[in-house]
Amino acid sequence: IALILFIGWLWVPTTLLSAFGADIRSQAREFSWAWNQWTGLDQPYIGFFSFVPMDIYPTAHYIWPSNPTYLTDQHNIVLTVLYGAVLSVSRYFTDSNDVGFVVLSSAQFLFAAFCCAATANRFFNLPWLPRRAGIDFTHPERGPMALVMIDFAHPERGYASPGFAARACAGNGRLPEGASGWFSRLVIILFFLCCPLAVFSTISLTKSPLFAFSFVWAFGVWYELFRTWRGKGDKVVRLRRRSLIALILACVVMLASAKYAWYIIVLQLILALLSDHRRWKAYVVALLLPVIVLHGGVVMLTRTGAIISGDPIESHGVQLQQIARIAKRNPGSIPQSAREEIAPIFNLDQMADAYQPQDADPVKSSGIQSKKVSYRWRSVTQEDMARFNSAWWQIVKADPVTAIDALLAKCFGYFNPMDQPYVSMDYYVNSDYVTDQTTWIKYWCSEWRQSIAEGAKQFGEIPVLGWVAHGNLYVMMTLLIGAAEVVLRRWRTLVMHLPLLLLMGVMITAPANNFERHMLPVAFVFGFVVLTFWRESQRARRNADIR
Known part of the structure; x- marks a missing residue:
């Protein structure tokens, strides 16, 4: 392999x-x-x-x-x-x-x-x-072996009479049935x-x-x-x-x-x-x-000061988008008490101006290009940040509909196969950092690089x-399989797959909507999830036949 x-x-x-x-x-x-x-x-x-x-x-x-x-x-x-x-x-x-x-x-x-x-x-x-006599477990599709009749004069017919040969059988539930x-x-x-x-x-x-x-x-x-x-x-x-x-x-x-x-x-x-x-x-x-x-x-x-930790604001992407959308669409609904609490942390006017439905980075002043200081990172204190959740809750309560819209606009692409990626994996192949800001990599098969990236992008746009x-196709299909496991009460299998649900939570809290690299773990193991579901279904069907 x-x-x-x-x-x-x-x-x-x-x-x-x-x-x-x-x-x-x-x-x-x-x-x-x-x-x-x-x-x-x-x-x-x-x-x-x-x-x-x-x-x-x-x-x-x-x-x-x-x-x-x-x-x-x-x-x-x-x-x-x-x-x-x-x-x-x-x-x-x-x-x-x-x-x-x-x-x-x-x-x-x-x-x-x-x-x-x-x-x-x-x-x-x-x-x-374990390898046992007569059974090759490295080929589980054959299953445990049993003696069945075979016609040696016509091997193309497979297992038939007369004679006997080894053939896959169901096993006792612990062998690789339906592999x-x-x-x-x-x-x-x-x-x-x-x-x-x-x-x-x-x-x-x-x-x-x-x-x-x-x-x-x-x-x-x-x-x-x-x-x-x-x-x-x-x-x-x-x-x-x-x-x-x-x-x-x-x-x-x-x-x-x-x-x-x-x-x-x-x-x-x-x-x-x-x-x-x-x-x-x-x-x-x-x-x-x-x-x-x-x-x-x-x-x-x-804690010793050897390195600087990441800013906790990175995990507040959903809240920032909700505040920014309300500040942009319905600023009059924001209570004065919330304005006073959030003022040392964020400039509400700049948040509204920087708001993009699919990306929280501009709101939290991330990046170099056209940097808008909506997040007052130079002057904010830990005591100011302690009041952030209170201000956010007051703003959301004042306009819950817009807040829900902000949440959906920020993460819907992870669960909608018809939505094109905000940043797809072909971006990294052909980004300006590769094609313009390298010394000699940019000259290596440059036309081929361009055609591969563009070809992948065009294929992804085909309905x-x-x-x-x-990745969002595999996220949705994984959710459906998880729902089927709940309905079928396959709790032990569900335990193995629950970390995938937590990864979907990471997608929702990520700064951008439909950022394809966040969906890679789910997409990579999706085939194995389907294989596990199929094996469990085969086993349940055989057990039902035995009963």
Whole structure:
């Protein structure tokens, strides 16, 4: 499987080289400024003309430590240091970031192929099952074997009389009944090889693809745990050592790539302890320890002033959009008390002027271009922020209809396959940061890069057929499968899939509507979710026939 993915994807890193947007350039800038500071080169940290990385997002000055630092946790400090260090080495030897971009994208490409192959192997081949005489568990589509009649004179007819041969049978419920045949394998592999979501993500240097591929890796181990669950009267099946190590490493990469990963992992830990408490040691080692070490380490670095934490305003995108929409559409409804409470935090007039229904970034003054100071990040205090929720609630109560409209306008695209992406994955392939602001990457197969990005975009715009190229189709289908699992009372299967629901909550709270990179984890595991649902349905049907 890994070889198929490697060969099928090989054209991506060799012809497109790398894909990225503004985030990695900001990360490189943070690291290089911090490095200069460590080596004794004076730089403006604050002043009338200074514009440091912490002002781009921006990060409120009350969060800044007393001792100056340029490193922030805005895009995860681990990735910032890793990307920044690789790009610094690239500049040292080549006077350009380009070699660093290619090295990072190539490494992510290999990681993606490994993660997808490992998970596909777990779903297709059920490798945790023991090899027994006469049964090949690496081909679960054949199922457990039984003796049936066969006509040796006409092998093209398959199993018939006379004679006997081994043939798949139903099994006892713990064997790989109804396992994946050639069709499911083909469809899932083709998705990874052909869907622009997966193809472009292999080399896109943003945090979401890296998180998505590590989530896929963990999802495969989660399935192994699900299939090896045993009831009270049965002997506990311990998780294989290689799978335990895989789950630990997958959690580490998830925590290193996305700040919200620790919410996902903690939810998985709670669900696992409730549903499979007899294997609690495996869950504590694989899920809890990485959270304590990585997330706890970042918290400690923040409290000691070594790095600057991300601004909490980033998680208030829905509230900001509601306030801004009401300020723009119905400013007279805002109570005077709410105006007074929010004035030290936001300029309501600027919020109304900067409001865009699909993106909260302009409202919170994120970015460099045409920066409108609606968020008073330079002067706001922690005491001011404590009154934010009170002001928001008063404003929403004054005009709940407009507030609901703001929420729907901000997130409806994640659940509507007919809505085109606000930012699709082809953006990173052909962004200005790649085509204009690189040294030599922009000349490498430039026409091919343009045609690939435009071709993917045009295919995605085809009605109905183009839906398969966008993440919101897989989000909606996953929701429907989850609803079916609730109706069918498949609670244990639902436990395995609940983290996907939490990821949809992350989409809703994300700054922008229909931002395709936030849907990657759901899209990547969708084929495996369908396969699991089909297997469970086959098993339920056989059990019904037996009864």
